[in-house]
Amino acid sequence: MTATLEADAPAPAGEIPSFTVTLRVRRFNPEVSEEATWEDFTVEAHGTDRVLDALHKIKWDMDGSLTFRRSCAHGVCGSDAVRINGRNRLACKTLLKDVNPDKPITVEPIKGLPVVKDLVVDMEPFFASYREIMPFLVTTGNEPSKERYQSPEDRARFDDTTKCILCAACTSSCPVFWTDGQYFGPAAIVNAHRFIFDSRDEGGSQRLEILNDKEGVWRCRTTFNCTEACPRGIEVTKAIQEVKRAMITRAF
Amino acid sequence: MAHGTAAVAKIDSPRSPYVRRRTTRGNYELYSWVFMRASGVVLLVLIFGHLFVNLMVGDGVHAIDFGFVAGKWANPMWQVWDLLMLWLAMIHGTNGVRTIINDYATRDMTRGILKGLLYLAFTVVVVLGTLVIFTFDPCPANSPAELLPSFCTA
Numbered sequence: 462m463t464a465t466l467e468a469d470a471p472a473p474a475g476e477i478p479s480f481t482v483t484l485r486v487r488r489f490n491p492e493v494s495e496e497a498t499w500e501d502f503t504v505e506a507h508g509t510d511r512v513l514d515a516l517h518k519i520k521w522d523m524d525g526s527l528t529f530r531r532s533c534a535h536g537v538c539g540s541d542a543v544r545i546n547g548r549n550r551l552a553c554k555t556l557l558k559d560v561n562p563d564k565p566i567t568v569e570p571i572k573g574l575p576v577v578k579d580l581v582v583d584m585e586p587f588f589a590s591y592r593e594i595m596p597f598l599v600t601t602g603n604e605p606s607k608e609r610y611q612s613p614e615d616r617a618r619f620d621d622t623t624k625c626i627l628c629a630a631c632t633s634s635c636p637v638f639w640t641d642g643q644y645f646g647p648a649a650i651v652n653a654h655r656f657i658f659d660s661r662d663e664g665g666s667q668r669l670e671i672l673n674d675k676e677g678v679w680r681c682r683t684t685f686n687c688t689e690a691c692p693r694g695i696e697v698t699k700a701i702q703e704v705k706r707a708m709i710t711r712a713f
Numbered sequence: 714m715a716h717g718t719a720a721v722a723k724i725d726s727p728r729s730p731y732v733r734r735r736t737t738r739g740n741y742e743l744y745s746w747v748f749m750r751a752s753g754v755v756l757l758v759l760i761f762g763h764l765f766v767n768l769m770v771g772d773g774v775h776a777i778d779f780g781f782v783a784g785k786w787a788n789p790m791w792q793v794w795d796l797l798m799l800w801l802a803m804i805h806g807t808n809g810v811r812t813i814i815n816d817y818a819t820r821d822m823t824r825g826i827l828k829g830l831l832y833l834a835f836t837v838v839v840v841l842g843t844l845v846i847f848t849f850d851p852c853p854a855n856s857p858a859e860l861l862p863s864f865c866t867a
Contacts, residue, residue, distance in 0.1 A: 639818055678740035682816070705746070712743055 463630035477507045481634055482562040484515050484691035486594065487569040489576050497576070503564060506557050512568065516580075528647055529580035536692060539628030543580050545568040549630040560582035573642060587629045590645045594653040599664025615660040622655040622700050631697050638679040640679040643676045647697045651677055654700040657707060669708050678705050691694040739772045745808055752805045759798045764766040783851035792846055807835045 465528055481503055489497035497660040504518045520527045529552070533540040543552050546560050560566050562664030564709055575584040600609075625648060630640055654671055657665045672678050678701055687697035768774045785791040810831055818824035852865035 544770050640816055673740065673743060675742055677742070680812075680815070682812075697815055708743055709747060712740055 474510070476511055479505055479507045480562060482506050482515060483565040484512075484519065485565040486519070487580070488518075488527075488565070488579050489570075490526075490578055508556075508558050510557050511553055512543075512550070512555045512557060512560070512566065513541060515557060515566075516552060516568070520644045526623045527580075528578045537626060539626035539692075542571050542628040542630040542633070542692070543634075544571055549634040551628060551630065551692040554692050556616055557605050560601055571580050571629060573633045573635070573639040574629065582629075582633075584629060586642050587632055587646065587648065588627075588695040590632075590649040591627065591652060594645070594649050594668055595664060596652045596656065598656070598659075598662055599667065600661070601663050606686055611660055618660070619655050619658040621637075621695050622651045622667075625655070626693060627652075628692060629691055630690045631695075634690035636684060636686065637680050637682060643679050644680045645672065645674070647681075647701060650681075650701050651695060654704055657704060665707075666711065667713060670705070672704060673708055678708070679706070735847065749805060749808060752801045755803060756798070756801050759801070761792070762822045763798060778832045779860050780862040783849070784864070786846065787862065787864065796843065796846050799846070800839065803835055803839050803842075807831060 464598045476632055483501055483503045485499050485501050487497055488500045501521045501643075502515075502523055504515050504523070506515055506518070511530060516527065516529055516531075529541060529543070531541040531637055533552060534541075534553045536551050539551070542549060542551075543551040544567075545552065545555055550573055551589060552568070557566070558668070570576050570580045570581065570582050574584065576582050585669070627648060631651070635644070636656060637644045638641045638646050650672060653668045656662045657668050683702070685698050687701075690697075691697055731824060765779060786795070813830065814824060814827045818827055851862055854860075858865070
């Protein structure tokens with residue numbers, strides 16, 4: 462049910478004002494055309510609505526062929542990273558009122574990954590990089606009979622990078638990744654950081670060796686696009702710098 | 714284009730395996746990264762020292778003529794200074810442009826050609842510059858004495 466402001470009936474106290482907003486969506490369907498095109502949709506939205514709500518409204522009420530990913534719709538699953546007004550955002554965490562609804566809001570698939578349809582991209586290159594850095598605990602020796610103890614201080618060392626939801630907003634905002642997709646990308650390095658600085662993990666030097674690659678951390682140009690794009694507020698560039706520093710201390 | 718098998722056939726399989734090119738796992742990029750920082754700091758000293766001595770000290774910029782340059786290059790200290798500046802600046806700059814080419818060239822062919830040109834330019838400048846610094850004759854024969862540095866006795 463959509464609440465709308467009637468001209469003759471003033472809104473009851475506490476009612477959320479609504480407004481019309483135009484979404485300019487990048488459409489691509491390889492079965493119809495190899496060219497991607499912009500399509501405008503004008504929808505009625507509330508002040509509390511997110512870009513995802515507007516996309517839902519389009520898909521459910523206007524054009525069912527509009528294709529996008531979303532799962533939890535609350536900023537945890539990392540499915541709906543898209544490029545909104547030229548910046549990578551989660552559609553479910555971006556309020557329409559925050560991205561200037563007076564002008565058409567552009568919604569595009571994230572860059573640097575092959576588009577499958579409309580806003581859906583093939584995430585495989587992204588996950589391939591993620592798998593390469595071995596995102597799992599590596600230990601040696603016998604399993605302890607109780608928990609692997611870790612002090613709160615040791616836990617805090619890598620706390621920031623545990624927040625990653627693998628939405629690919631950072632990696633697909635990185636200009637180095639756009640070129641040829643060979644660069645590991647910020648997300649892989651963030652998830653390597655999470656284990657390299659984990660006091661319980663013993664695979665640190667293996668991971669550093671992997672990221673010492675020609676396409677590893679040294680391709681980072683510190684443009685901070687990733688830090689700016691991260692919907693979880695992870696200081697991505699800082700994490701990359703910490704990995705670089707660990708490599709240099711290891712080499713000298 | 715209408716719906717049809719011809720168009721459908723052009724779509725890559727969404728699960729086509731992603732291949733990262735196997736690269737050597739040397740420390741090359743690490744050293745080049747450290748070199749950029751170190752040479753940058755050294756170059757700051759060298760370049761501003763160079764500018765200060767050439768443009769500020771004494772008569773400043775008006776003192777620069779053949780005699781001034783010849784006098785400087787007769788001094789081993791300035792030979793080493795300029796040689797170091799030449800080599801560091803050239804390696805630093807070439808490495809910087811190399812990373813830019815790596816970042817912007819999408820095709821291997823373009824990348825190869827651009828890097829070939831870059832390394833050629835590097836070699837020409839470094840070889841020529843080094844030759845000039847070491848084979849420079851401050852007192853060419855049959856030159857008017859007022860143009861030469863004071864220590865020439867020709």
